[in-house]
Amino acid sequence: MRVLTTSTAQQDCLSAKFPAGRSFRRCSALPVLGASLHWTYHPANGTADLAFRAPQTTAGWVAWGINTERPGSMVGSSVFAASQAAGGGAVSVLTTVLESYSPSLTNGSLKFDVPVAPSAEYSGGAYTIYVTVALPGNATQQNTVWQAGPLSGGRIAPHPTTGPNLRSTMRMDFLNGGRSTGAPSSRPPRRNLRALRG
Numbered sequence: 001m002r003v004l005t006t007s008t009a010q011q012d013c014l015s016a017k018f019p020a021g022r023s024f025r026r027c028s029a030l031p032v033l034g035a036s037l038h039w040t041y042h043p044a045n046g047t048a049d050l051a052f053r054a055p056q057t058t059a060g061w062v063a064w065g066i067n068t069e070r071p072g073s074m075v076g077s078s079v080f081a082a083s084q085a086a087g088g089g090a091v092s093v094l095t096t097v098l099e100s101y102s103p104s105l106t107n108g109s110l111k112f113d114v115p116v117a118p119s120a121e122y123s124g125g126a127y128t129i130y131v132t133v134a135l136p137g138n139a140t141q142q143n144t145v146w147q148a149g150p151l152s153g154g155r156i157a158p159h160p161t162t163g164p165n166l167r168s169t170m171r172m173d174f175l176n177g178g179r180s181t182g183a184p185s186s187r188p189p190r191r192n193l194r195a196l197r198g
Contacts, residue, residue: 026177032164041174046138053128058084062127067143068136072169077145078110082120082127093118112136140175
């Protein structure tokens with residue numbers, strides 16, 4: 001049985017492969033749920049091309065997002081949630097704001113710009129969500145969240161409320177890479193919850 005150490009997880013992150021035409025300059029092996037985040041930051045316009053990858057079965061969902069209001073919380077987060085239709089159908093991405101502990105999960109606009117429509121795929125026992133975001137406030141350090149849980153009747157159902165699912169938040173430094181412990185930095189512009197409870 002393979003023991004996944006921090007160095008092993010980071011090596012897996014660095015060796016991750018993506019479809020032709022997609023590549024990312026940085027990656028971070030996230031501390032729980034076996035997830036990783038890959039990105040390329042564009043300082044000229046304050047956007048980041050992202051790929052969030054997390055292991056899951058086709059009977060489950062995964063999600064990643066940014067919380068512009070409450071560090072360390074799922075409530076208030078703008079998230080992208082990927083799931084697959086029953087019977088190996090198409091993978092879809094829900095974009096929603098988690099407005100409370102019992103979110104409506106209505107597909108809609110987020111609290112930051114998304115210049116390119118998100119997409120997702122399921123391969124090798126993992127979902128990968130692809131998205132380009134305008135980093136809120138043009139800040140390179142953001143409060144990020146991620147989750148994974150089951151589907152019920154083809155719909156997103158509550159994730160576990162113990163262990164790793166309660167530790168899936170991290171302040172991310174998109175400029176320098178990895179976990180941030182400092183104050184927010186910005187660059188001047190140039191040309192469930194019962195279903196996602198945390």
